[in-house]
Amino acid sequence: MVPLPVAAASVVAGAAYLNARFSLPHDLLFFRISTATLLSLIRARRADNINLFYVLEKHARDKATAARPLILFEGRSHTYAETYDRVLRYSSWLRERLGVREHDVVALDYQNSDDFIFLWFALWAIGAKPAFINHNLQGSALAHCLRVSSARLAIVDPRVAHSLTDDVRRSLPGMEFVVFSPTVEAQALRQEPVRYPDAVRSESDYINMALLIYTSGTTGMPKPAVVSWAKIYMASNMSAKGTNATRDDIFYTCMPLYHSAASCLAFCSALCLGATGAIGRRFSTKTFWKEVRETQATVIQYVGETCRYLTVAPPEIDPVTGENLDKKHRVRAAMGNGLRPDVWDRFKDRFGIDTIYEIYAATEGAAGLWNVSRNSFGKGAIGRFGLVSGAVVGRRSTLVRVDNETEQPWRDPETGFCQRSKAGEPGEFITRLPAEDIKQRFQGYYGNEAATNSKILRDVFEKGDAWFRSGDVLRWDKDGRIYFHDRIGDTYRWKSENVSTAEVAQILGLHAAVQEANVYGVQLPHHDGRAGCAALVLDKASGLPEKKVLDSLAAHARASLPRYAVPLFVRLIKEVGTQTTSTNKQQKQVLREQSVDPAKVQGDPVFWLKDGTYVPFGRDEWRALQRGDVKL
Incomplete structure (x- = not known):
């Protein structure tokens, strides 16, 4: 016979396991x-x-x-x-x-x-x-x-x-x-x-x-x-x-x-x-x-x-x-x-x-x-979500694969329908709407039918169905956890690979000297796609020389990110919150437009990745890119 304290402990441990396993x-x-x-x-x-x-x-x-x-x-x-x-x-x-x-x-x-x-x-x-x-x-x-x-x-x-x-x-x-x-x-x-x-x-x-x-x-x-x-x-x-x-x-x-x-x-x-x-x-x-x-x-x-x-x-x-x-x-x-x-x-x-x-x-x-x-x-x-709630939510919301060229949900060439993302695979978050009465779930934009319709996706998994587009790419793992991957339009393509700005910013943010990282893709002369750039605010209280910090940052990025995702450029911003909305959400549009052109970056120091570390990038280097003398 199992002693009562042992049996009680087993019951508690078993309940805790089930509680964690099924959320x-x-x-x-x-x-x-x-x-x-x-x-x-x-x-x-x-x-x-x-x-x-x-x-x-x-x-x-x-x-x-x-x-x-x-x-x-x-x-x-x-x-x-x-x-x-x-x-x-x-x-x-x-x-x-x-x-x-x-x-x-x-x-x-x-x-x-x-x-x-x-x-x-x-x-x-x-x-x-x-x-x-x-x-x-x-x-x-x-x-x-x-x-x-x-x-x-x-x-x-x-x-x-x-x-x-x-x-x-x-x-x-x-x-x-x-x-x-x-x-x-x-x-x-x-x-x-x-x-x-x-x-x-x-x-x-x-x-x-x-x-x-x-x-x-x-x-x-x-x-x-x-x-x-x-x-x-x-x-x-x-x-x-x-x-x-x-x-x-x-x-x-x-x-x-x-x-x-x-x-x-x-x-x-x-x-x-x-x-x-x-x-x-x-x-x-x-x-x-x-x-x-x-x-x-x-x-x-x-x-x-x-x-x-x-x-x-x-x-x-x-x-x-x-x-x-x-x-x-x-x-x-x-x-x-x-x-x-x-x-x-x-x-x-x-x-x-x-x-x-x-x-x-x-x-x-x-x-x-x-x-x-x-x-x-x-x-x-x-x-x-837990086992039951995840099943309920999964009937009304899901993730679908995205065509990064068109920034639209990917559709099967034969059926014309979208394809659900697998567990752990990034996909746009969409929500089912009543096809015959959209306003029951989505009231849209006031007086703007065109903007309202742009958020509605039709014929997704079957003819006549309707879904709301979030515009966000998420990941939903096998344990019911959902993670933000990137905003459609923020993800950029480099060396034939898709790069999540949110995930790169997260990795850079783990470096002890980085107080804020805003990552985006920039267009460069004579190059396809967008090269990664990180606008960073560094901790000045560290007391370390700038070069030493940048060397350490480059080593950290190279060790933690796939090669194609390591930012090729770093722009040093003076204060946190420089490019944010009134609700402290990062903005990328202005930074993308300024690119890494020294004439447009408002005097911020810019560095680029050469020989495994970040070194100064200035007017001469920019002109070399414009002439096509440099291939990144």
């Missing part, structure tokens, strides 16, 4: 998120209160939550009841003074602030639809975004009112601009807090538009993506369930609210839970942890290279005690998208973060992925 917690999480979203949508649709104004109202009227803080911003705190009162006053001002009516689109050009949220929910309170404008836009780009929103009214933050130039105003005849100055704010606050009838907020379907959020515009003018009520419910449940959050949690974000990451994944999650949303005006390594500590945040949000910039920033030292404050916080989980594998452990270890909740989603996307990671097994994955 049972991820199965459970998948069904918790899916079920909670579906039930919420069904209940809200039946009651015709799918508008999230009703969620705010419920918490504001509930004695358990009315006095709880909903918004923390720059030392100010607003409870649910106070926020509700302010929203009703602002909605009365919008309707009675400015004539806004249900279903009107109103542009909101605002920095992160408490007023941004009050105005946003005030529009929802009268059944109007906000169009979130990137407050960094100027000139023609700003005018374009305002024009395609179809809005006849734009409410503008006084801090960005300077962008409303005469040219912008003249290009938008008929549009009214209201700068929400302290005088105008006081006028709005004097309004009686009117709660308008439910009829103004009635919605016929949960796929109806809740708001407009624009694409980043890195490859053209930004496009307004339709964000449905269903998508906001899904986003809030993904964040809340994925971080195992409760009412007692405080979600901190300083990512821009005009993007869905901060507005839908962070703030709306806090709202739906009855928890607290702490808002930073903008991202800065100097204020991030200070605000996290001041607000007592328990869940923080990151996007893009945010965690890298925090990790390479110098530690904050208490001026009195000399104590390192890196781990002086209440954060238990970091939630977001874009945390690269080379930064993952360094970020967790330095700041003492227990859980990483990586989310893969797009504002206009038809599906989302997630990965809850507390150990090394899920490190670097953007998605992870």
